[in-house]
Amino acid sequence: MSTMWAATPSEQLMRMATRAAGRRRSATRRRLPLYIGLAMLVLAVAAAVLAPVLVSQSPTTIDVLHPLAPPLTPGHALGTDQFGRDVLARILYGARIDLAIAFGATIVTLVGGTIIGLVAGYLGGRIDSVLMRLVDLFFAFPFLVLIIAIVAMLGPSILNMFVAIWITSWVAYARIMRAQAVVAKRQQYVLAARALGYGRLRIMFRHILPNTASAVIIFSMVDAVGNIILAASLGFLGLGAQPPSPEWGTMISEGQNYLLTSWWLATMPGLAVVFVGIAFSLVGDGLADLLRTGER
Amino acid sequence: MSRFSSLPQRCGHLVIVLFGITLVTFFLLRLLPGNPAVAILGTSYTPARAAAIDNTLGLNRPIWSQYGLFLGHLFQGNLGFSFFYGQPATTVIVQHIAPTVFLVIYSAVLAALISFPIGFAAGLRRGGVIDQSSRILFTVSFAMPGFWLGIILLLVFSVHLHAFPISGFGGGFAQHLYYLFLPALTIALGFSTVLVRSLRAATIATLQAEFVDTARMKGIRWRRVLRRHVFRNAILAVVAVFGVNLAYLISGTVLVENVFSLPGLGSLLVNSVADRDYPVVQGVTLLFAVLIVAINLLADIVQAALDPRVGQEAGA
Numbered sequence: 330m331s332t333m334w335a336a337t338p339s340e341q342l343m344r345m346a347t348r349a350a351g352r353r354r355s356a357t358r359r360r361l362p363l364y365i366g367l368a369m370l371v372l373a374v375a376a377a378v379l380a381p382v383l384v385s386q387s388p389t390t391i392d393v394l395h396p397l398a399p400p401l402t403p404g405h406a407l408g409t410d411q412f413g414r415d416v417l418a419r420i421l422y423g424a425r426i427d428l429a430i431a432f433g434a435t436i437v438t439l440v441g442g443t444i445i446g447l448v449a450g451y452l453g454g455r456i457d458s459v460l461m462r463l464v465d466l467f468f469a470f471p472f473l474v475l476i477i478a479i480v481a482m483l484g485p486s487i488l489n490m491f492v493a494i495w496i497t498s499w500v501a502y503a504r505i506m507r508a509q510a511v512v513a514k515r516q517q518y519v520l521a522a523r524a525l526g527y528g529r530l531r532i533m534f535r536h537i538l539p540n541t542a543s544a545v546i547i548f549s550m551v552d553a554v555g556n557i558i559l560a561a562s563l564g565f566l567g568l569g570a571q572p573p574s575p576e577w578g579t580m581i582s583e584g585q586n587y588l589l590t591s592w593w594l595a596t597m598p599g600l601a602v603v604f605v606g607i608a609f610s611l612v613g614d615g616l617a618d619l620l621r622t623g624e625r
Numbered sequence: 626m627s628r629f630s631s632l633p634q635r636c637g638h639l640v641i642v643l644f645g646i647t648l649v650t651f652f653l654l655r656l657l658p659g660n661p662a663v664a665i666l667g668t669s670y671t672p673a674r675a676a677a678i679d680n681t682l683g684l685n686r687p688i689w690s691q692y693g694l695f696l697g698h699l700f701q702g703n704l705g706f707s708f709f710y711g712q713p714a715t716t717v718i719v720q721h722i723a724p725t726v727f728l729v730i731y732s733a734v735l736a737a738l739i740s741f742p743i744g745f746a747a748g749l750r751r752g753g754v755i756d757q758s759s760r761i762l763f764t765v766s767f768a769m770p771g772f773w774l775g776i777i778l779l780l781v782f783s784v785h786l787h788a789f790p791i792s793g794f795g796g797g798f799a800q801h802l803y804y805l806f807l808p809a810l811t812i813a814l815g816f817s818t819v820l821v822r823s824l825r826a827a828t829i830a831t832l833q834a835e836f837v838d839t840a841r842m843k844g845i846r847w848r849r850v851l852r853r854h855v856f857r858n859a860i861l862a863v864v865a866v867f868g869v870n871l872a873y874l875i876s877g878t879v880l881v882e883n884v885f886s887l888p889g890l891g892s893l894l895v896n897s898v899a900d901r902d903y904p905v906v907q908g909v910t911l912l913f914a915v916l917i918v919a920i921n922l923l924a925d926i927v928q929a930a931l932d933p934r935v936g937q938e939a940g941a
Contacts, residue, residue: 465638466645470914473876474894478653478910481898558770562880565772566895578770585776585884592780599773606768614764 363615369608377424386415388422388575397591408593410583416593419575420601426487426576427605430560431553434494439549441495442502443542449503450510451533460503467500476559477568485568487576494556501552502545509541543620550613554606561602577602632926639922646914650907651695704911705904709897714904717893718912724794724805724889728812728878731805733867735813736820743817744824745856751829759825763818771877775811775884782807792886808885812877819870820863827862831855864928872917 376383386405392413400408400416407416449460467475476493483489513519514537522532563569564578572579577598584594666674679685686694698704704714747756766774783791795804831837832855840850879891886892890909897905 462641462645466642466649468872469642469646469918470649470910471872471875471879471917473879474910474913477879477894477898478650478906481903481906482653485898554768558768561770562772565770565880566883568895568898581770581773581776588776588780589784592784595773595776596780599770599777602770602773603765603768607764610764610768 359618360615362611363619366608366611366613366615369604370612373424373605373608374428376421377428380418380421380425384415384418384421386418388414388419389573390414397587397594399591400593400597407597408591410580410594411587411591416580416597419580420577420598423575423577423580423598424601424605426570426574427557427560427602430487430491430494431557431605431609434491434498434556434560435549435553437491437495438498438552439502439545442499443506443538443545445499446503446506446508446545447510447533447538450507451514451529451537453511457507461507464500464503467497470497472497473559473562476563477566480563480568485563485571487570487574490560490563490569494559498552498556501548505544505548506541509544510537513537513541543616547613547617547620550609550616553609554613557602557605557609561598632929635922635925639918642918643915646911646918647696647699648692650911650914651692653907653910699911704908707897707902707905709900709902709905714908717905718890718908721888721890721893724887725878725882725891727801728805728808728882728887728889729871729874731802731809732812732816732877733874735809736816737863739813740817740820740824741860744821745828745859747821748825748828748832748859749851756825759818759821763822766815766818769815770880771811771815772880772884774814775808775881778807778811779884794887805887808881808887811881811884812874815877816870816874819873820866823862823866824859827859828855831858834858861928861932864924864931867924871920875913875917 392409394413395402395405395409396411396413398405398409398413400406402408405415405417407420409415410419445460449457475497476490479493479496480489483492510533518540519532519536522536527536560569560576561578561581564574564576564580565582567579567582570576570579572583580598581595584591584596584598587594666678676685702715704718706712707714707717710717743755743759747753747759750756779791782788789807790804793804795801837850837854840854841847845853878889879894881887882889882891883895890912894906894909897903897909
């Protein structure tokens with residue numbers, strides 16, 4: 330799209346990630362979002378890894394004598410669900426699933442999309458136009474609907490959710506990286522490398538990629554937020570993780586049935602999603618500022 | 626050159642994308658593990674019946690011939706037969722369109738009502754209180770799953786304050802407005818963060834335009850300049866924003882319909898996945914994709930009609 334304001338959320342964020350940030354702030358203030366975000370992320374990962382140490386209950390042990398205990402009950406800081414399972418334990422163990430999706434889905438599409446975009450942008454020609462028509466095609470579908478359709482055909486499970494995200498999410502990276510590669514291939518350092526007789530692969534991966542990778546890396550933080558929400562959404566719709574898995578979206582979905590009496594069941598896992606999402610957003614913002622200044 | 630000069634090229638792209646959409650939806654069904662006849666027959670499977678179904682569905686033909694058959698049926702409006710509903714898939718889908726369309730339009734209107742004042746205010750006073758707080762809100766709401774926000778609104782306004790119904794679509798226009806207020810608000814809150822950013826950028830860009838300086842130098846009062854020159858141009862931008870973000874709105878609708886149990890296409894899609902009703906899944910996917918492509922084209926045409934500059938940047 331040519332007009333600067335007509336953009337989807339992901340396009341806006343792509344543009345933010347691509348644009349050189351000329352903001353001048355003091356170094357500490359500029360890095361504050363990055364530090365806060367990293368601290369929140371480390372906290373979330375630590376909570377997921379140390380879940381067995383932090384809570385004594387298992388996320389799946391049923392306690393029929395104490396169902397639907399409200400938060401701050403002794404022994405159950407966030408209360409219990411309809412089967413008497415400890416909500417805090419479930420959220421901490423659920424972090425393992427949701428963080429794995431955030432990292433796993435994001436890294437694969439980051440690498441795959443970056444390579445495709447780099448090749449399309451540098452080589453150009455027919456490969457480029459075929460790949461970019463494919464990207465256009467994926468952008469024509471409502472993202473969530475396409476993912477649901479793919480999961481529907483493969484059958485609902487966490488692995489198939491990964492596959493669906495891998496199939497659809499590389500397109501954003503390909504589009505960003507292609508734009509970067511198209512610009513880079515006319516720049517002096519690439520021309521110099523070509524004059525020296527270096528091969529295409531070497532120029533693409535040793536020269537262009539290190540100089541342009543910051544845009545896709547920053548975008549991947551935003552994408553990780555999207556993937557966490559997507560995983561929770563699919564879990565909520567019953568298309569991702571299946572009960573009794575403590576995946577956050579699945580927990581929210583189960584909790585909705587008890588909304589009239591037990592508000593904490595649906596509320597608490599959602600807060601966990603928001604916490605991790607904000608952490609990734611802040612890291613993305615911070616990285617954007619940091620990598621820009623490093624370039625100058 | 627005419628202002629619509631880029632239209633033929635756009636239509637060329639459109640045909641390629643539409644062709645790709647049919648190809649993708651066709652192969653989605655072929656991805657299905659195992660034999661479709663087995664899925665359709667279930668427990669009443671016999672080899673003879675399976676062969677009969679293969680024959681009627683054309684499954685014993687080569688794959689390109691099957692695709693031709695699919696395209697041919699598509700042009701007749703035939704999306705296959707929904708064994709779960711015992712009706713043609715097209716009929717089932719048509720029955721579920723109304724709530725979704727109502728919800729999408731309603732939330733778009735609400736989003737405009739919320740974001741216009743905030744977006745303009747943020748653009749006029751960069752770094753001001755409204756600008757800063759809307760930026761923080763953007764960070765938070767970007768990390769918030771839409772369906773969860775819907776549940777929280779439901780918890781506060783329906784369960785505790787009893788201000789709105791918990792689910793349902795209601796009968797008649799006024800009831801629709803009342804029943805769909807919370808679902809539409811959920812989508813609108815998510816969408817308005819996008820709109821606010823776009824409006825803010827558009828307002829800032831317009832304020833720097835020379836015609837604004839000219840208008841001020843002519844001695845026109847500031848309020849009048851804002852109303853007649855700045856806001857009008859910034860609102861132009863929103864037409865494009867709506868077109869481009871339709872996919873985002875529809876994704877929101879799919880989730881929110883499931884939170885509030887609305888009988889729309891989103892609920893139909895998710896229920897059909899659970900019921901393994903593949904023709905309906907395929908049909909809804911196809912419908913959404915075609916709808917998005919068509920409305921994007923429409924938004925481009927409307928924009929070209931409103932703003933003569935748009936059509937001239939051909940090949941953008």
